[in-house]
Amino acid sequence: MxxxxxxxxxxxxxxxxxxxxxxxxxxxxxxxxxxxxxxxxxxxxxxxxxxxxxxxxxxxxxxxxxxxxxxxxxxxxxxxxxxxxxxxxxxxxxxxxxxxxxxxxxxxxxxxxxxxxxxxxxDGQGFMVPKELGVTSAKELDGATVCIQTGTTTELNLADFFRSNNMNYEPVPIETNAEAQQQYLAGACDVYTTDASGLAATRATFETPGDHVVLPEIISKExxxxxxxxxxxxxxxxxxxxxxxxxxxxxxxxxxxxxxxxxxxxxxxxxxxxxxxxxxxxxxxxxxxxxxxxxxxxxxxxxxxxxxxxxxxxxxxxxxxxxxxxxxxxxxxxxxxxx
Amino acid sequence: MSDTHAQTVGYVRETFIPEQAPPHAVTGPVKWLRENLFPSWFYGILTIVSVLFIFYVLSIFLPWLTGGVWDAANIRECREIFAGDSAGCFAVLTERWHQLLFGFSYPQHAYWRPTLALILLAVAVAPVLFSNLPRGMLAFTALYPFIAFYLVWGGTILIPLVALAGVIGGYLVYAQLVDRSLVGGLIAGVVAAAVIWWLGGFVTAEMPNLLALEAVPSRDMGGFMLNMILGVVCVSLSLPIGILLALGRQSSLPIIKWICVVFIEFVRGVPLITLLFVANVVLAYFLPPGTNFDLILRVIIMITLFASAYIAEVIRGGLAALPRGQYEAADSLGLDYAQSMRLIILPQALKISIPGIVNVAVGLFKDTTLVSIISMFDLVGMIRGPILASTDWNGVYWELFGFAALLFFVVCYGISQYSQWLERKLATDHR
Amino acid sequence: MTAITDPPADGFKLSMLINDTRYRGLTFQFVALILLIVMMAFLGMNLVRNLAAAGLNISYGFLGEPAGYDINQTLIDYTSQSTHLRAAMVGLLNTLLVAFMACITATILGVIAGVLRLSPNWLVRKLMSVYVEAFRNVPVLIWILIIGTIVTISGANPRDFLTRGGSVEPQSELFLGMFAFTNRGFYSPALDLGPGWIVVLIALIAGIVGAVAWRWHVRRTLYNSGRLLPSWPTWVILIAPVVLAQLVLGAISLSLPDVESNNFNIQGGILIGKPLIALWLALSVYTGAFIAENVRAGILAVSKGQTEAAASLGLRPKRIMNLVVLPQALRVIIPPLISQFLNITKNSSLAIAVGYADITATLGGITLNQTGRAIETVLLLMLFYLIISLLISAVMNVYNATVALKER
Structure with missing residues (x-):
């Protein structure tokens, strides 16, 4: 009682x-x-x-x-x-x-x-890749492994983008932005995609931001x-x-x-x-x-x-x-x- | 041994040979090594593999630990200090320890309050855990919830005092009437308590600042403190519910039995995380429009329900382990159901259930980390959320998770050692 | 409680509902039932009113709509155009997959660790204690996160294996030309089924049947005549037919992982994704520590007299373990083992922490997010777990009944 x-x-x-x-x-x-x-x-x-x-x-x-x-x-x-x-x-x-x-x-x-x-x-959804991959356009990402923060519209945009360009990809859903960065930096995925503002914010915290490029394509309106x-x-x-x-x-x-x-x-x-x-x-x-x-x-x-x-x-x-x-x-x- | 043989012996020693030290192979460290590390070739290989493994782990871990940086403002400074070495950036712990332990909203000048509450918790729990302590200490245990509430949440001292007065008043009424009828006593006790709280509400409203500590809303609880609060509150709340559920499941009344069975099996059949989803995204729809429990309270409700189902199963085990004769003896004394349970069965069943209950408590305490998934900033949530998201510490994983693991290990290992000690103490079979 | 009381002389009185043990039970049940109904009605009415106020409704129609998102590891065909229901099914199968794998490895780990904790080797004993205590006393979520990180940083990058259409010298070679352990998962060759594979399959089944029959024969001979036949023919009978069939027909070929065609990933073959490996490992070692304790307790529960009696019959230590101790210990071990299996299934709901698409991540995560149907998805999610748990309990209880001590 x-x-x-x-x-x-x-x-x-x-x-x-x-x-x-x-x-x-x-x-x-x-x-x-x-x-x-x-x-x-x-x-x-x-x-x-x-x-x-x-x-x-x-x-x-x-x-x-x-x-x-x-x-x-x-x-x-x-x-x-x-x-x-x-x-x-x-x-x-x-x-x-x-x-x-x-x-x-x-x-x-x-x-x-x-x-x-x-x-x-x-905002709009963009892609970030390591510079050493030599990728200059999101259209070249066929077969890539992509880190996405789960629970956002980015997942749907991503699926639409790759489907409409007839490309394959391997999604890695991740809960928090910090963990997505960890995966991306460790090379567990080739590409990190989120809103362009988020990409910029993320890149800013990297040890060597210059080693990563944000691709020119913005694939969605956000x-x-x-x-x-x-x-x-x-x-x-x-x-x-x-x-x-x-x-x-x-x-x-x-x-x-x-x-x-x-x-x-x-x-x-x-x-x-x-x-x-x-x-x-x-x-x-x-x-x-x-x-x-x-x-x-x-x-x-x-x-x-x-x-x-x-x-x-x-x-x-x-x-x-x-x-x-x-x-x-x-x-x-x-x-x-x-x- | 006949005399004839004596003739064939040329020499018989008449004194004892002085004692000699045993051979090196069967004594001292060599013996220990032989018996414990190389008893057979199989174990010898295992020993060597183990040594190599330990050496490998330590060769990575020790430089990381000893070379660690404890004083830096952010991870970039850490990296400059390492200059390429891989070492621990423990500066995050010195910089953010208060957030890890207390969350980021709890007022810093009030950290002594939850700390004191934790120390008092040890005093309050001790007489329950160790039966050789003076029984008078149990009085403090009974007072502890009110003291802890006052310390952690703050506000006027009248709230816990009124709550306490209600409990005492209710208990006095109950004690007066329990001899006549248990049910009547219970109902009257609850009514008396409710009346006292209702009256006390006016007093509290009149003097909101009497001996008030700074009030901290439960939303501001965070860090390891939140894990402790959830663990302690939910385990203590789930004990009485668990007992009732266990009794209900053993009951001969079919409807009550089936309500309890369905509840227990349902809760044990789903993961805690789904129940937390319920607390977070569904429960609000089931409450009357206009009321809104804050998240921590909804989570406490769901974790308590979760824990009570597991505790009910442990207690059911305790009830089942009691010899049938105890039940029959209680019946033959003419005790009714309530009396036999209260006086004969439960005291014994609970005693043998304590190790199981402690195990459930440890498991539950560990599971409180799951609240991080529903956006609460407990220890793990604090790490995965604000700290790793900040530009200063983005990228420090091992140090933070290692610290979290260490904190949990210390607490849980301590509790489980107690539980093992208790099991040994309660084990009465001799083998 | 059938107390023998004199039947009341006069008729029924209202107070007897409380005071008479014959009616009291009925009263309690009635009150409990009323309270339950009132509570249900209260919650239900609140739900209806809240939903009406927010302009929402309860509908499972969203399950038939296209999900719109992709999933990285699927056991059945799935594209982003499949329905939410199919996404839930993919998640459900993934949950079952990782739970099944983790149950097996956790049991193996647990038995090894449990037996080694009782070994005469001091160092191994202590090492196993450290393992058991470290994993038992730290939350599973922290272990999942830590092991996820370890798996991520310990593998090579698949890009190191790629030749990019022959333009680049790869930094690493596939192990044996067919395996690669990378930070995105484990690549292995897939089996390519050509014409006649059904014959090979039949040969395999025949081999298994033959091997079992031989074992049975060996045992019967041992019991009947005391002669111990050799055990190597078991393996010959098991392997020979399938090897023979494959050599003759050449029906099954390996399709090797392809390092040439893509610039990002190894293509083809079978990929066991990193999220699955990480979760599988984490659940296995975590639960293995608990099972080790159960195994140890089970072995200790077998009375020392049993071991001594067996030893006095002249059995050797290994046989004592296999023939006397373990069969008795199993009876103690199995009930807690079942609850550990249930725990694995329930703990697998933390999969999203390492990015594995189990049912909590698909139905309870992305679908919930995209559709906003919180009540519907959470209820469905609980239902799925409830069914899985009840099924596992049922299967295991049947097994438990077969090994239980047959008393009198």
């Missing part, structure tokens, strides 16, 4: 305020914390550092949403999820939003009943974005427009350095004024404070700052903006207008 009591106290400690199907915003506010699903560890996107603080590009988005909703970028509970558990965690309400470089696909949107609220990284449950449109809007605010902020030149000044008084640009809440009532429309976007931008900077800090060219990951540049710079980032 004593033991069952212990279970009872445990239950009391463990039961957390649940998330009902509707009104995620109210739940988050009542809880005072945002539950954000991230990966168990992918450098640059989401990984705890030596002190246990989560860092990364996806993490930055979680913090921005928490800042917009709760006013505190640290009011986030990061819930590590695997490829297998991420969708259930979101569907069952364990997490409020999922920012885990998840590819936006038709079936995930419609069959699994999720709502993708935008795209924070345009639009990665945050997602929420179907059916709570208010909450979906908050996540969507927080992301848009970060993108628009870069376009309009609002950064974490100058956002406080700009928000101090209304300026010349009406759109900046509307985003920062010095003009109009956008905050009221979305159900947040007037300065919601200011806090979101202050949390980690605008989109460009997040990119440069976590995965940009000055980091070990060293990704260039590419498709993820603003539309004004020839990229695909294009935030709808704030009005």
């Amino acid at each position: 004593k033991k069952s009591v212990f279970l009872g106290t445990l239950t009391a400690a463990g039961v957390i305020a649940g998330a009902a199907a509707a009104a995620t915003l109210d739940d988050v506010k009542a809880r005072g914390k945002l539950n954000c699903g991230v990966t168990t560890g992918l450098v640059g996107f989401a990984a705890p550092d030596a002190n246990g603080n989560w860092q990364g590009f996806d993490v930055g988005l979680c913090r921005a949403v928490a800042a917009a909703v709760l006013g505190d970028p640290d009011a986030v509970e990061f819930v590590p999820t695997t490829g297998k558990t991420r969708f259930t965690a979101l569907a069952s309400g364990e997490i409020d939003m999922l920012a885990r470089n998840t590819t936006w696909t038709f079936s995930r949107d419609n069959d699994l009943k999720f709502e993708f609220t935008g795209i924070n990284y345009y 639009p990665l974005g945050p997602l929420v449950r179907h059916g709570d449109n208010e909450w979906g809007d908050i996540v969507r427009w927080t992301l848009n605010a970060l993108i628009a902020a870069e376009e309009l030149g609002i950064s974490s350095a100058n956002v406080a000044d700009m928000a101090g008084s209304a300026g010349d640009n009406p759109e900046i004024n509307r985003i920062l809440g010095t003009e109009g009532n956008l905050g009221e429309m979305i159900g947040l404070e007037a300065d919601w976007a200011v806090k979101a931008i202050q949390a980690g900077g605008n989109y460009g700052e997040l990119f440069e800090k976590n995965i940009g060219e000055n980091t070990p990951i060293g990704l260039s903006r590419g498709l993820n540049a603003q539309w004004t710079d020839g990229g695909l980032l294009y935030s709808p207008p704030f009005r």
Whole structure:
């Protein structure tokens, strides 16, 4: 009987305020914390550092949403999820939003009943091979052994690519990125395939990155974005427009350095004024404070700052903006207008 | 021996020859070598092969261990220091030991709390394991769950106090009524405990900061500490459930018997990992909408169910091993089922089941590493997740897994040595 | 508990449901049944409500859809266009394959280690203790990961064997021109069945039957006349027909691994993949340590008097072991051995840690991921394991019954 009591106290400690199907915003506010699903560890996107603080590009988005909703970028509970558990965690309400470089696909949107609220990284699947193999194109990979991280769309893309090019391959499914690298470096597979961003991040950690080349072919579209449950449109809007605010902020030149000044008084640009809440009532429309976007931008900077800090060219990951540049710079980032 | 023979003997020695040392071949190290290493040519060959094997392993392992680097910021520095040698990069252990042991979210200044809880665990478990210790120590064992909860999870001291008060209140009521009826006593005890907890809930809500330690949510538990928590909590929770299941399976009531049989065989028939999948991806759908247990609690539930099925089988073995006469003696004294079980059968059956239970506990403790597969950061999850994924330590495998293996080995070997000692102690047959 | 109590003088009272031992059992069962039904209904209703709230449904329709992913080691034909159900079947067969292989090697290892732990050789005894304790006291997941790494780094790279169409001098030669142990697996020649292979097969079967018959004859002669016939004809009878048939017909040829045609891998022949080898090894040595303990306990359980009695009859140590100790020890060893076999099957569910496509990796891993049908796949997965476990238990229990002590 004593033991069952212990279970009872445990239950009391463990039961957390649940998330009902509707009104995620109210739940988050009542809880005072945002539950954000991230990966168990992918450098640059989401990984705890030596002190246990989560860092990364996806993490930055979680913090921005928490800042917009709760006013505190640290009011986030990061819930590590695997490829297998991420969708259930979101569907069952364990997490409020999922920012885990998840590819936006038709079936995930419609069959699994999720709502993708935008795209924070345009990615595509690529191949990395040792330079000594002398391979210059993915079309030459007939008969190769390929390491894939299991539980992602990459497995399906890979099968499609080799089938449509009438080539054979030997797949080696691997659970974590770290183990995939180990296999690849030990020569247990000829090719490592994952999203191009992941390849760059992986290559950066090698002892001799120069011995490996990323092949030019990108065999799939991988639009990665945050997602929420179907059916709570208010909450979906908050996540969507927080992301848009970060993108628009870069376009309009609002950064974490100058956002406080700009928000101090209304300026010349009406759109900046509307985003920062010095003009109009956008905050009221979305159900947040007037300065919601200011806090979101202050949390980690605008989109460009997040990119440069976590995965940009000055980091070990060293990704260039590419498709993820603003539309004004020839990229695909294009935030709808704030009005 | 007749006298006639005496004539043929020319000389008879009248004194003893002084004792001589035995030949070298049958004494000292040579004898030991002959008997233990070269008793026959077959074993001689085995000895030589073994020596070569040990030499080979040590020739790889020792330079790796002694040449290891203990002080470096990341693997690249390690590689620079080795300059091509293959040696251990143990700097990862000095750099990340706190993450390996406590996970990355547990507040660093509070590490003394789980450590103290671990030390107290040894004190609490000792009287259960060693019957020659004073029985008064069992009182501390009974208190331990509340102390451990307070230390590990923190929060106000009122929560464990109220829980304790509920248990004591419930037990007092039960003790009052048990002589009249066991069932009535149980029900009344549970009701009394529930009332005390319900009332205590108001008190706790009023004073959330009374003697409060910093509260740590269970999501922040990690590293080896998580393995220990899961192991200890699940084994202790599964013991009473296992006893009930074992009794149910032995019961003469068909419906109860079949419920227990189906449960036990089902749980023993599936791997733990599928049950953890249930905890992780399915269980949430079976709970009332709006409630949400956090992952660690769901995992505790599933591992407890898993362990209780195995413990039930061990206890069933203990029940079956009791001589039939014990059951008959209890019946002939006029004891009813509950009394005979409580007073006669279970005390003996549990005693002979202890080695088996300890083995299940060791196995279960090892199996707690499987939670790493469902994205929990236990010791193995910590290694495979954040540490190996970081740019600093990507590529350090042997040191980390060797460390993990060593930690588990120390704990499990200790427990299994105890279990063997106990088996020898309980073995009453003389051969 | 059929206590003899006087029948109550008056009629049935409600309190008798609790207080009368004749009715109490019924009451308990009734309450238990009601509680079970209530719990089931509670869980079921929660499920229905949760699914409705999330807009999901329970459907096994996805099993008929194309899986879309490839699997590296398949025992039956499978392409990425096959259905999820077929992928599950591939996984199931892979689970059974590795479990079967590991059961055999673990038993052999365990028996050797268990017997050696009782050997007079001090060094071997200690070495075996180290083996047993090291593997018993460290989680199987850690061993699988460690052994997976060892296998990965210990083999040569298959590229070292390749000639790339004759353009490169290979760094390594195939062993005997047909075998290669690489970090991607073990390459061996495949058997190419030409016309007439059925005759060779029949010859093989005939050889086996003949050999068994000869053994039976030897034993009968020994028991009837005390004459010990030589054992070498067994091997002649076993091998001669099949060799003869093959030499005459030349029906079966070896198809050797091909190092020329591809730039990445050795083609052709049979490849036993590295994931399978790693998992097989890991499960074998891990469970072997447990079986060693069972074997040791079984041998120790045979009373010393039995050994002494056999010795006093003049039997030599080897015969004492084979004729007296082992048959008795087996009775103690087999029940725990069965549960070790079950453990191997269940532990094989960790296959994905080394990249082996067992049923947990296909159905419970990739299929679950791609379809998002968590409830359906996990339930199906549990069902598969339950069936396998119950089958193994059933088969082994039958065997157990045949070797059990026939008492009175």
